[in-house]
Amino acid sequence: MNTFEEAKAKTTHAYNAAADLFDHPANTFWNRFGRSTVARINLLPGERVLDVCSGTGASALPAAIMVGPNGKVIAVDLADKLLAEAKIKAEAKKLTNLEFQVGDMLSLGYPDACFDAAICVFGIFFVPDMALAVKELWRQVRPGGRLAITTWGADLFEPANSLFWQSVRDERPELYKDFNPWDRISNPEGLRAMLSEAGIHDVDIVTEQSIHPLHTPEDWWVLVMGSGYRGTLDQFEPNQLQRVKQANLSQLRAKSITGIEANVIYAIANKPLA
Structure with missing residues (x-):
């Protein structure tokens, strides 16, 4: 399995597993x-x-609400369980201009310039x-159209994040990560x-500092179980997982952590008309 296929398989597994808590x-x-x-x-x-990694x-x-009934949104994700939840929400909102597609962004095959x-x-x-x-x-994207890329900023989920990975390392050192994929950008x-x-030089980049509240330490555990971290946690035996959870949450309680950093970076690019 090549690097791309391996990354795709890991991401698909992690987010399908996280689907049960993703919208908690x-x-x-x-x-x-x-x-x-x-x-x-x-x-x-x-x-x-075109909305990729739609969750x-x-x-x-x-x-879909903004473009209205005469517009169209194609929502793509690797995780079919996440898209199933999205479809339920779209039906509840009576949105008929959404199409859901399981797939990856590199092999959609749409023609050039077919999206606004x-x-x-x-x-x-x-x-x-x-x-x-x-x-x-x-x-x-058509000439005159827009591309939006949103990614995590620095210090994601700190201080709980470092405490989480320390608990992972204490239980299973081989699963410890000192680098996450979003760290690259x-x-x-x-x-x-x-x-x-990628050939995009005229881009508006905006950072946003944010604190995500934790009303209880258990909120943090819901977050890690309902995110990409689920891929790591699913590799533990049940008794190991329980020890990691207890160790991590006891640290949050001891330090009275009630909020974590959720900083983001928005990049918006307009495609030249010529």
Whole structure:
């Protein structure tokens, strides 16, 4: 299995496993930043939108509302269980202009310039060659259209994040990670350099500092179980997992942690008309 296929398989497994808690009230940041991304690209009624790494529709659903019944949003994700949840939400909102597609952003095969906008929220970093993925999205945006890439900023989920990985290392050292995929573009300079490599040089990059509340330490555990960290946690035996959980949550209680950093970076690019 090559690097891309391996990364795709791991991401698919992690997020299908996390689907049961992905939309838990403790994980409101998905919808918050999805809506914020969509608000930044000024979608118009009747426009066609490609939304990749859609999850349960955090950006696809607000995009569908903005483009209206004469518009179209195609929501793509590797995790079919997340898309199933998105479809339920779309039906509840009576949105008929959404199409859901299980797949990866590198092999969609749409023609050049067939979308007014392309959106990727918290997903571009899962592709080993991010610039290649951005080029593919950019190819499908029409001249005058927009591309929105949203990624995590520095110090994601700190201070709980470091305590979590310490608990993982104490139980299973081989599963410890001192680097996450989003670290490659977790500052404006790194994100701008990656977009430049993809051929996008005129881009508006905005950082947003944010604190995500933890009403109880258990909220943190819901977050890690309802996110990509689930891929690591599912490798533990049940008794090991329980020890990691207890060790991690006891540290949060001891330090009275009631909030974690959830900093994001938005990149919006307009495709030249000529």
